Amino acid sequence: MATTAVTDASFKSDVLESDKPVLVDFWADWCGPCKMIAPALEELSEELGDKVTIAKMDIMENPGIPGEMGVQSIPYLVLFKNGEPAAQMRGAAPKGQLKQWLESEL
Template sequence: MATVKVSDSSFKTDVIDSSKPVLVDFWAEWCGPCKQIGPALEQISDELGDKITIAKVNIDDDPETPAKFHVRGIPTLMIFKDGQVVATKVGAMTKTKLQEWVEEHA
């Protein structure tokens, strides 16, 4: 189960209306820390794909959604459950920390 690319236009369907929790990674091509956590997010998606969807929003391509959720720095990770933000983390972290955070909130 790979990560899902989400745009401003698909955000409501892919994230808000999702029947399972969604971790949204707000990122950009030029962001070093964003690229660092990319592989960890892919692995978590493979391991926990039945429990949570991992979605990525490129803030340069789709600026409306990050603005709506007051994303100030990247990477910003938000976990949505039943259309609501239940947890937010800003900055890169190890795969272990990332996985613990996901399992705590998923």
């Protein structure tokens, strides 16, 4: 299962109303660290797809939700459970660290 693109318009249905946890990666095309963690997130999506949906939101194309959430630096990962932010991580990290953090929060 690959990562899912989420937009301002689809955020409510794709993230807040999801029946399983959703990790949202707030990113932008010009962000080097965002590009560094993208392959790891794709791999984690495959490995943990039955437990969590991994979604990506381009903050340049979708400024509404990141603005509402006060996103000031990227990459910014937010895990939503039952429609509420449950955990967050700022900055890039190696895949092993991302996986360990995510599994501990699920």
